[in-house]
Amino acid sequence: MKSYLIKRLLQIIPTLLGITLITFIIIQLAPGNPAMLKLQMGKGEGTLGEKAFSEQIIQQTKELYGLDKPLYVQYALWVKRIFTFDFGFSYKDHRKVWDKIAERMPITILLNVISIFLVYLIAIPCGVYSSTHQGSFVDNILTILFFVLYSLPSFWVAMILIMLFGGGDFWDIFPVYGISSVGSESMSLLPRLLDLMWHIVLPVFCLTYGGLAYLSRLTRAGMLEVIREDYVRTARAKGLSERVVIFKHAFRNALLPLVTLLAFLLPSMFGGSVIIESIFSVPGMGQLGFEAVLSRDYPVIMAITAISALLTLIGLLISDILYAALDPRIKLE
Amino acid sequence: MADPAKTLDFQILETQSQFKGEVPNTYWRMVAYHFRKKKLAVFGFWITIFLFLVAILAPLLANDKPLFFYHKGSVYFPVFSGAEKIDSFVWKDLKKQNPFIYQHITGKEKATAIWPPVKYSPTEYNLLEYLSPPNARHWFGTDDSGRDVLSRMIYGAWISLSVGFVAVGIATIIGILMGALAGYFGGWTDTVISRAIEIMLTIPTFFLIIAIIAFLSPNIYNIMAVIGLTSWMGSARFVRAEFFKLKQLDFITALRALGASHKRIIFLHMLPNAMAPVLVSAVFGIAGAILTESSLSFLGFGVQPPTPSWGQILSQSRDYIEFAWWLTVFPGFAIFLSITAYNIVGDGLRDAMDPKLFR
Numbered sequence: 153m154k155s156y157l158i159k160r161l162l163q164i165i166p167t168l169l170g171i172t173l174i175t176f177i178i179i180q181l182a183p184g185n186p187a188m189l190k191l192q193m194g195k196g197e198g199t200l201g202e203k204a205f206s207e208q209i210i211q212q213t214k215e216l217y218g219l220d221k222p223l224y225v226q227y228a229l230w231v232k233r234i235f236t237f238d239f240g241f242s243y244k245d246h247r248k249v250w251d252k253i254a255e256r257m258p259i260t261i262l263l264n265v266i267s268i269f270l271v272y273l274i275a276i277p278c279g280v281y282s283s284t285h286q287g288s289f290v291d292n293i294l295t296i297l298f299f300v301l302y303s304l305p306s307f308w309v310a311m312i313l314i315m316l317f318g319g320g321d322f323w324d325i326f327p328v329y330g331i332s333s334v335g336s337e338s339m340s341l342l343p344r345l346l347d348l349m350w351h352i353v354l355p356v357f358c359l360t361y362g363g364l365a366y367l368s369r370l371t372r373a374g375m376l377e378v379i380r381e382d383y384v385r386t387a388r389a390k391g392l393s394e395r396v397v398i399f400k401h402a403f404r405n406a407l408l409p410l411v412t413l414l415a416f417l418l419p420s421m422f423g424g425s426v427i428i429e430s431i432f433s434v435p436g437m438g439q440l441g442f443e444a445v446l447s448r449d450y451p452v453i454m455a456i457t458a459i460s461a462l463l464t465l466i467g468l469l470i471s472d473i474l475y476a477a478l479d480p481r482i483k484l485e
Numbered sequence: 486m487a488d489p490a491k492t493l494d495f496q497i498l499e500t501q502s503q504f505k506g507e508v509p510n511t512y513w514r515m516v517a518y519h520f521r522k523k524k525l526a527v528f529g530f531w532i533t534i535f536l537f538l539v540a541i542l543a544p545l546l547a548n549d550k551p552l553f554f555y556h557k558g559s560v561y562f563p564v565f566s567g568a569e570k571i572d573s574f575v576w577k578d579l580k581k582q583n584p585f586i587y588q589h590i591t592g593k594e595k596a597t598a599i600w601p602p603v604k605y606s607p608t609e610y611n612l613l614e615y616l617s618p619p620n621a622r623h624w625f626g627t628d629d630s631g632r633d634v635l636s637r638m639i640y641g642a643w644i645s646l647s648v649g650f651v652a653v654g655i656a657t658i659i660g661i662l663m664g665a666l667a668g669y670f671g672g673w674t675d676t677v678i679s680r681a682i683e684i685m686l687t688i689p690t691f692f693l694i695i696a697i698i699a700f701l702s703p704n705i706y707n708i709m710a711v712i713g714l715t716s717w718m719g720s721a722r723f724v725r726a727e728f729f730k731l732k733q734l735d736f737i738t739a740l741r742a743l744g745a746s747h748k749r750i751i752f753l754h755m756l757p758n759a760m761a762p763v764l765v766s767a768v769f770g771i772a773g774a775i776l777t778e779s780s781l782s783f784l785g786f787g788v789q790p791p792t793p794s795w796g797q798i799l800s801q802s803r804d805y806i807e808f809a810w811w812l813t814v815f816p817g818f819a820i821f822l823s824i825t826a827y828n829i830v831g832d833g834l835r836d837a838m839d840p841k842l843f844r
Contacts, residue, residue, distance in 0.1 A: 170684030174693070181700035299832075303825040305776055307783045308817035311799065315806050315813055416686065423691025427780055431803075441692060445699040445786060457696045461688045468687060 156482045160472045164465060171461045172231050175454060179217050179230060213450050216240045234462075239455035244447055249455045253437060259331060260429070260436035261463075263352060264421050267359040271417065275364050276410070279371025283379065284398055294368070302365035306424055310358045310431045317354070327351050329433045355432045359424050363417050367410065374406040381405075408479055414471035415464070422460045516761070519837035526833020532826035540642040547603035547636035555597040564601070605633035607640040607793045619811050626811035628801055634811060637793035638819055644794040645823060648709050648778040653770040655713025657763060660720030665751050665759075667721070668728025675725070682718045690715045694777065698786045705788050708781060712774050719766040727759035765835045772827035779820045795820050 214220060218229050233239055239249035278298075282291045318328035331351045332344075339347065378384065379402050387401045388394075425438030433439065437456055444452035476482045520526055539546065550563035603624070611631035619626045625634040667678035694711050701707045731737060732755070740750050781787035782796030790797065795816040802812030 166680050167684050167687055170680065171688060174684065174688060178693075178696055178700060181697065299828070300825070303772070303821060303828050305779060305817065305820050305824065307780060307796075308799065308813075308820060311802065311806060311813045311817065315810060318806070419687065419689040420691070422689040426692060426695065427784065430784065441695065442784060445695050448699060450699070453696050453699050457688075457692055460692055464687050464689060 153476055153482055156476050157473065160469070160476075164469065167465060167468075168462075171458065171465070172227075172234055175234075175458050175461070176227055176230050178457065179219075179226075179454060212243060216451060234458050239458075240451040242444075242452050243449045244444075244452075249451045252440065252452065253455055253459060256435060256437045256440045257459075259434060260422075260425055260438060263356060263359060263429075263434070263436065264418070264425065266352070266356050267363065267421060268414065268417065270356070270360045271363040271367055272410075275367035276371055276407075279368045280375055280398070280403060280406075282368070282372040283375035286376065295372075298365040298368050301361045302369070304361070306358045306362060307427050307431060309361070310354070310428060313354050313357070314431070326354050328354065331434055352434070355428050355434055358428045358431075359421060362424070363421065367413065367417070370413065371406065371410060374409060375402060378402045378406045404478075408475065411474045411478060412471055414474075415468040418464045418467040419460075422464065512761075516834070516837045520833050523833045523836065526829055526837075529826045529829030529833065532822065533830060536642055536646060536823050536826065539639055540646045543639045543643050546601055547605060547607065547633070547639045548601045549604065549606040549609050551598040551600050553597075553599040556595075603633060603636045603639065605636040607632065607637040608791045609633070609636075616805060616809055618809075625815045626809070628798065628812060629805065634798065634815060637798055638795065638816055641793045641795040641798065641816070642819070642823075644705065644788055644792065645775050645778060645820070648705065648712065649771040649774040649827075651709040652712035652716065652774040652778075653767050655710065656717040656770055656774075657720050657767050659713070659717035660766075661724050661756065661763060663717065664721040664724025664726075665728055665756065668725040669732060669747070669751050669755065671729075678721070678725070682721055685715065685718050691777065691780070694781070695784070695786055698781065703781070703786050703789060705792070708778060708787060712777050716770060716773060716777075719770065720763050723762035723766055724756075724759050727762060728755055731755050731758055761838050765831055765838065768827055768831035768834060772824045772831065775820065775823050775827070 218226050221229075237250045239253075241247065242249055242252060278294055282294050285291050313326075314328045316322045317325045327350065332347055379398075381402075384397060384402050387397045392401075422438070425436060426442050427438070428434070429436045429438035430442040437460070440452065441456040443449070444456065520530075544564060545552065548564050552562065552564050554561040554563050605623070609632060611627070613631065614623070614627050615629055615631040617623060617627045617631075623633050623635070625638065627633055628637070663678050663682070667675040693715055697711050698707065701711075737750060737755065740754055745754075778787060779794070779796030779799070782794045783800045785797075785800060787796055788794045798812060798816040799820075802809055802816075805812060
């Protein structure tokens, strides 16, 4: 197990390097880069005020990332920034980028952790039930439901939920703006927590259902494959109860690939956060990223891109550790 | 052990009885045969064809000019050309008078016009009719500048589909090249490419796309390119896996012995045999690209106004969500329908290609 974990940790290094490299390539697209500048000069767009503004941005960006220095120096500077979390100052309010992100990170991580937890909590029983009752009424309903959910764009669902429950023509059940009511600061801990929970019901729902549908379909497919295996037939043949066959022999084997899927769910969830947080005005990293792109706040954009990749990497590591803990072949190694 | 020859005979018999005489004799015919048996998949396929036709025929389906116009003894086809020669007030008045596609006016201004089903162009605004709910003239209602929502959606189909197809085309070409190189040469080439795939899967793609769009300008070509460049990993993995299997087969060894070049072996002999999974991942890819494009447009980072796109109409509706349900429901449903259709087709294709069916 130890050797496996060390191996996995070492494999993180090239991925980390790759992340620095890809984000570095994006910086090369920044205005202020000599080549890009030439390209943009040709167009001559924008009003005078806009031009002065972008001139300023260009100057700032050039200084921030040292765009007039040779490429390897630029890269070294960028890597140093990532590893020291020193992403410079926001163009918008001149605050430290890392401080801005640090205060917004908890709510985004909270939303995503709750969503991931719900995804696994609901998807696995549904998938297992569907596979053991293949072709039954409930299985058919679940299959269709998850197929539809899988294709529903989350921003549309969010809008419809706001339309239905947000106090328009229909019901006024859930708050659709922010994560706390006015005056929640003066509440005691429990009502405040309840208030927060009440506010994040809709955002969490929107973040959850897509992954839920995806994972449930995969659980079902995985279980169906495992159930056909010889060792499951053997388990049945030696007279074990169906319960033991399913949960002890089949399910444990079908579970393993699902654990590694965590690493693939996370990136799409972070992407979803941008949309969902900006719709529900949740003050998280996603909304910060959205605002940063709107105002061309390059230091913030680059910082969030790098940090969300690093967070996914942590998720990847967690799923690897879980995998190692669950798979006896690795445990015994 | 059973006699292998006998088992083989039995299998052939079984397959033949299953096909009732019409035995599909090539791989792709077998796939088509199995695909056609799935009613839902065929239904999804027809929806994709329908959307494709809507996108291509958009100028004929929704236009503020008549398709055919007969006026003062001359025949015009204003949608295609010659519109500037006619006094446009004539047909603009005509349009207001009559809700039908065919119009014939006798009297002083003798004229005949045949209109497209939707008599509004996507950018034609009418401030007297802003935010009107669906009615006889505007079937899907109008937006905040009085533009016809249905007309905008018809043109939006073109944006969605062209982004979907071009982005997936780019992604598939990159994926095939990467996967083929990794699978064929193996060794360190494979290590480097596999790592690259893993890294791309780790980075939150949607945010990466937004970040790139923030640096470039958000126009349709950039969006196609960026989606393509960030979604090639699926097909690369499939091609790589197929190539690993294929390169151990005898016909590849034979080709090597004959002195065929790497390029020839990869593109002429191996790739055609590895296309099936690529096709499946491309179909799913189109669904993904349509979703990404509409998400970008929804956030305002997509195709810029006044060019209509589904995501952008939805984004407009955010300001009027409390009452203008038609701005939310129709474009959202269009996105949902096209994503579902491609997902259904992808699912059906994957099942139809399942080797278990060919046994």
